Structure formats: C-alpha cells, structure tokens
Amino acid sequence: MQPENPKLLTLEDAVEARAALRRTGRRLVLTNGVFDLLHPGHLYSLAAARALGDALFVAINSDASVRALKGPTRPILSETERAYALGALECVSGIVVFNTERLTAEIRALAPDVYAKAGDYTLETLNPEERAALEACGADIQFLPFWEGFSTTALIQKIRESGGAL
Template identity: 45%
Template sequence: MNTRGALLGMETSFWFIPMDKVVAFRQFLEARSIVVTNGCFDLFHFGHLTLLREAKKLGDFLWVGINGDQSVKELKGAERPYFSEWERATIVGSFKYVDAVTIFPEARATTFLSLVRPVIYVKGADYSSQTIHQEEKEVLERCQSLIKFVPLYPGRSTSGIVERIRKGAQSAD
C-alpha cells in the first residue's frame, strides 16, 4: 500500500483538508479562532513539537500547512524531503495540538494562507517581521491576521540534527 493509502486507512484524530476543500472547510469553522503555522516538518523534532504546542495555546483550532514534496526539494535541496508529504502530514497531525493539516504544493504558503485567513499566524522566533517571506506577510496583513513568533527550543533544527548525524555524533545534548 502506498503512503497515502496508509494514511487514508488509519484512524486519525485530525482533519486532513486537501487544498481544493480549504475554502469550504474554512466556512465550516467561521466562528472559531483559527491559528495557522506551516513548514516542511521534514525530520520532526522537539522544536517542532514546541512550536505546535505554543501555537495551539493561542486559539481554538490549529491548522497546519505542510509543504509538498516538490516544494521541499526547491527549498531544502535535491536530497530532501527525507519523508513523503503524506508521512509528514500524518506525523504532524498525530499530535493532540493539531486539529487540521493541509499539504500545499508551492514553496511559499501564500495561497494556503489566503484561503484559510487565520486569526493568528505563528512562526518560530528564528523568523521576525523583517525576515518572514514578504508575500506571505502581505497576505496575512490583508487577512488582518496577527503574526506571532514563539520562542525556539535551543539547539534543535532539522539541518543541525542532520549535520550531527552525518558527523557521527554519539550522544544528544
């Protein structure tokens, strides 16, 4: 069975919303305080978990956008992603903090954000209002979304973890 088939056959506690259903699902949630975050989530680690936990505290419904496989290659390089978009969506969606997951095909979440129109948009504190992608920022401003930056868990990034593995690190700090 392919990964998507495995996902669709699993019992899940989150909603998987395809891009072509985002507008209808957003209408269904009209009265909810929707919080959105997005990313590749290619090698899930404690920093990702911290981001999801903190994002969930900011509203009633946490909707996570996941970069599709091709966009991860564009952003991170030919050797990525390490896990397929369906595996990444299932992993992210399995956490109690996450209410819905959408896979978007573009390198930037611009279309996804314009359709979801979050009340609050969350990124890690490795971003700032100056470094967040400007097209995404413009969409969020048009939607009147509040942009929040949550503290990072120190020393955790996918790139850093991969580098330590490549160097043969024997222990975690």
C-alpha cells in the same frame, strides 16, 4: 498499506472547515513549514501555536517544494509521512500540503485569525508576499518562543557525523 489520516485536508476541505470555525466564533491559527523530522523544537512550537486559538492548521511543503527550498536530498520523509506524523498530534486540527515555495494562496484562502511562526523569524524575515496576504486578511502575526538547539538540518548532520551509530 498507507494508514488513513483524517486530518490531511485538501485546500478546499480546509476552507470549508475554516468557514465552520468562523460561523461558530472559533479562531483559526495557521502555521507552516517542512516538518521533515519532528523534533522537540517542532513539538514545542506546534503546542504553543495551538494555544493561540481554537484550531491549528499546519501547512506543509510538498516534496517538490522542499527539494526546491532545501536541495535534492530533502525531504527525508515524504509529504504523506510528514502529514501522518503531524496528524498524530493532538494539538494539530488539520494539515494542508502546498506545492509552491510560498504559502500566499493558502493564506488568502484560509484567512487565519492568527499566523504563528517560530521565533527564529521576524516581521522583516517573513516573505513579503506572505506578510502582505496576512496583513490583508487581518491575521495577528505571532512569533513563538524559539527552543534553541533543534533543527532538522542539525539533526541530519548529527546522524551523518555519527556514521549512523547513535
């Protein structure tokens, strides 16, 4: 049985929720990523992102998109499982799965007030199409403090090196 996830939205539903936020003067923060195995770095970034506005939408890469970006052994958890884990977090208001390697269409559709990314990114390392879409909608681009030492790739490597005996 698959548990229900009321925070998992289609893009159309997210656009409607975004319009409701705008009508009431509330600010939308958007972030995105794979969020394959949630770790303290993710949790820290998500809480920091939520503090920048009134609602936080998290766009996650679909399984096919993750494979295109990370290779055939990823993701570890399916998009439904990753969305469920994110939906359990109080700081997350909504989740949208996107099927492309880039978030450009979703940025244009949602027109967030704030776009938040972990501090291992910079303006120069943002994808140029995504950055142009953010600038076109007037989003305030924020880079969050980065909690060193946490990455899904490093976590997977640690598990492999331990032979599963952690």
